[in-house]
Amino acid sequence: MSLYHEAAGLLSAPTTHGGSLKSRIFGNKELKSPPAQVYALVLETRKWSVVLKEVVENAQLLSAERKLTPPLALLLTHDLLLAKSGIALPASHGLRAAVERHKGRLTSELSRARLRRKCATVEALRALVETEALTAGGRTPHPRWVRVNALKSTVDDQLEKTFKGYEVVAGVEEVMASGGGKVLCLDGNVPNLLALPPGTDVTRSEAYRKGEVILQDKASCFPACLLDPRPGEGDVVDACAAPGNKTTHLAGILEGRGREEGERIFAFEKDKGRAKTLEKMVKIAGSDGFTVVHQGQDFLKVDPNSEKYAKVGALLLDPSCSGSGIVGRDDLPELHLPEGPAAGGTAAGKKGDKKDRKRKRENKDGSGEKPPVVLVDDDGETTILSSEKDLKTRIEALAAFQLTLLLHAFAFPAARKITYSTCSVYAGENEHVVLKALASDIARQCGWKVLRREKQTRGMREWPVRGDPDACDGDTDVAEACIRTYRDDGRGVMGFFVAGFVREEASTTEDDLGPYVRDAEGVIIRDEMGIPTLKATGEKAIDLNELETDSDDKSTEIYIGPPEGGDDEGPYVRDAEGRIIRDAMGMPTLKATLQTAKDKNDADDEWGGFDD
Numbered sequence: 001m002s003l004y005h006e007a008a009g010l011l012s013a014p015t016t017h018g019g020s021l022k023s024r025i026f027g028n029k030e031l032k033s034p035p036a037q038v039y040a041l042v043l044e045t046r047k048w049s050v051v052l053k054e055v056v057e058n059a060q061l062l063s064a065e066r067k068l069t070p071p072l073a074l075l076l077t078h079d080l081l082l083a084k085s086g087i088a089l090p091a092s093h094g095l096r097a098a099v100e101r102h103k104g105r106l107t108s109e110l111s112r113a114r115l116r117r118k119c120a121t122v123e124a125l126r127a128l129v130e131t132e133a134l135t136a137g138g139r140t141p142h143p144r145w146v147r148v149n150a151l152k153s154t155v156d157d158q159l160e161k162t163f164k165g166y167e168v169v170a171g172v173e174e175v176m177a178s179g180g181g182k183v184l185c186l187d188g189n190v191p192n193l194l195a196l197p198p199g200t201d202v203t204r205s206e207a208y209r210k211g212e213v214i215l216q217d218k219a220s221c222f223p224a225c226l227l228d229p230r231p232g233e234g235d236v237v238d239a240c241a242a243p244g245n246k247t248t249h250l251a252g253i254l255e256g257r258g259r260e261e262g263e264r265i266f267a268f269e270k271d272k273g274r275a276k277t278l279e280k281m282v283k284i285a286g287s288d289g290f291t292v293v294h295q296g297q298d299f300l301k302v303d304p305n306s307e308k309y310a311k312v313g314a315l316l317l318d319p320s321c322s323g324s325g326i327v328g329r330d331d332l333p334e335l336h337l338p339e340g341p342a343a344g345g346t347a348a349g350k351k352g353d354k355k356d357r358k359r360k361r362e363n364k365d366g367s368g369e370k371p372p373v374v375l376v377d378d379d380g381e382t383t384i385l386s387s388e389k390d391l392k393t394r395i396e397a398l399a400a401f402q403l404t405l406l407l408h409a410f411a412f413p414a415a416r417k418i419t420y421s422t423c424s425v426y427a428g429e430n431e432h433v434v435l436k437a438l439a440s441d442i443a444r445q446c447g448w449k450v451l452r453r454e455k456q457t458r459g460m461r462e463w464p465v466r467g468d469p470d471a472c473d474g475d476t477d478v479a480e481a482c483i484r485t486y487r488d489d490g491r492g493v494m495g496f497f498v499a500g501f502v503r504e505e506a507s508t509t510e511d512d513l514g515p516y517v518r519d520a521e522g523v524i525i526r527d528e529m530g531i532p533t534l535k536a537t538g539e540k541a542i543d544l545n546e547l548e549t550d551s552d553d554k555s556t557e558i559y560i561g562p563p564e565g566g567d568d569e570g571p572y573v574r575d576a577e578g579r580i581i582r583d584a585m586g587m588p589t590l591k592a593t594l595q596t597a598k599d600k601n602d603a604d605d606e607w608g609g610f611d612d
């Protein structure tokens with residue numbers, strides 16, 4: 001019983017008192033009901049209050065049931081008509097019976113309210129309510145982003161099936177302006193991503209149940225797009241993987257491009273409970289055949305030099321963070337209560353009010369506490385921070401942990417690409433971590449550099465919102481390389497951050513023999529004879545001197561001439577695995593790496609191919 005009474009107290013309390021609804025609920029030690037349940041109930045009822053008020057008033061519920069207060073009537077009617085599991089009270093309970101007695105009348109009033117709004121279904125009404133609630137709360141409504149899982153389906157397939165009859169419009173602005181109609185757009189930055197009107201319920205579709213479509217915010221799709229895994233580049237690690245949105249996205253990209261036999265995704269997740277969700281998601285998405293889930297495995301305890309990870313060419317790192325960019329739904333529209341007796345306060349509500357009055361007094365002279373900042377991280381852990389100092393300490397602790405994970409990722413010997421991402425808005429967890437990582441010993445030793453904007457895949461390069469130059473100590477190259485998203489900026493995304501790192505050999509430019517042709521980053525792209533040494537991939541060719549001094553390295557067996565039965569022009573010098581390491585003129589083409597050299601003819605044809 002306390003659930004509805006506690007929720008009633010919170011529902012009728014002014015929203016401006018005592019911080020956000022979330023902080024008032026999760027920070028209230030005296031609540032008897034599970035805070036998450038109270039929070040969801042109050043939030044949803046508030047959102048629906050315009051409609052529920054009409055329903056309750058027109059059904060004359062309050063005059064028929066004198067013991068119901070207006071907030072209780074709204075909450076119970078909400079659960080009766082709109083919650084999947086109905087009213088959370090025993091069937092014999094007086095409050096439940098008081099509302100259920102009027103079920104027929106309440107249901108028909110809801111139908112009338114729906115038809116007055118020209119909504120064909122309750123789902124359409126839900127979408128409308130969601131949009132209006134968000135708008136009234138001062139938040140830009142957030143589209144429903146749907147990623148088509150390339151492992152199981154295609155956009156065309158989904159347009160034929162799940163979204164049959166939808167009008168395809170040009171951009172997300174049009175989707176948002178549609179007022180909840182059957183419209184969608186294909187995203188211009190992330191392949192296979194669709195934007196639908198806010199609140200569109202895809203979870204009841206067959207495609208969702210079968211894993212053909214996955215609900216994933218646009219910004220959350222950026223890391224896999226930026227990492228850009230390609231067949232032939234080795235295994236991929238998702239270091240902090242649960243619940244698995246990015247793991248399955250990586251899988252979709254890799255498989256969609258023709259994953260090479262044996263190439264795998266290693267997904268690590270420290271939390272055993274969350275790892276189970278990850279495992280389920282991987283299975284539903286259809287990537288379990290080549291994704292190895294390491295349940296309960298701390299990524300920091302993984303040995304990068306283990307034989308098992310010798311072929312890891314790319315890592316995606318999306319560690320726990322403050323969660324401060326996650327689309328909040330805590331800015332509430334005005335509450336519409338039906339006419340009736342005054343709302344009955346509860347123990348929780350009254351105590352909250354007292355605290356609120358105290359806080360108001362304290363704030364009047366400017367010396368009092370500010371409303372608390374509530375951080376709900378991805379582990380579900382809620383931290384209530386009542387001062388700027390607490391917030392700073394928390395961000396510093398998170399940043400130290402995030403940096404440790406990133407430097408650990410740098411240590412994988414065959415890795416060539418890494419992405420680092422958070423759903424935090426704080427520079428401390430974002431640009432500052434990137435700068436510290438770039439300045440680290442391991443980055444210098446291993447040649448890790450930031451993945452510059454011009455080398456990013458088209459969709460990521462064209463995303464206009466970049467890192468904060470001030471937070472990058474004025475280094476505009478790093479700021480441009482960083483990708484940010486902000487909620488409420490009209491682009492329909494959550495707050496997010498991602499940066500990429502690529503690896504180059506340690507610099508040897510000082511004593512080059514030259515004249516080589518180098519690109520802007522010093523990568524040798526044509527050798528002394530003008531022969532292309534390698535396709536620009538971020539891989540740096542070895543200098544001639546270095547090859548000479550390394551020549552007694554017997555780790556790769558070298559033979560001269562085309563392989564038996566081959567039709568190469570030759571004589572090229574190939575290593576044991578057939579990679580061309582000297583061209584027909586005896587010039588080194590590239591150091592033996594995971595990168596497969598192009599034959600001279602092909603390389604000439606493809607010259608200039610800097611693009612993704």
Ligand SMILES: C[S@@+](CC[C@H](N)C(=O)[O-])C[C@H]1O[C@@H](n2cnc3c(N)ncnc32)[C@H](O)[C@@H]1O
Pocket residue numbers: 220239240241242243244245246247268269270271274297298299300318319320321378379
């Ligand atoms: C932001 S969430 C990842 C979300 C996920 N990438 C997705 O898109 O679905 C961070 C995850 O990292 C896990 N985690 C935190 N520290 C870890 C560590 N040292 N090793 C492995 N997993 C870790 C957390 O339990 C949490 O599930």
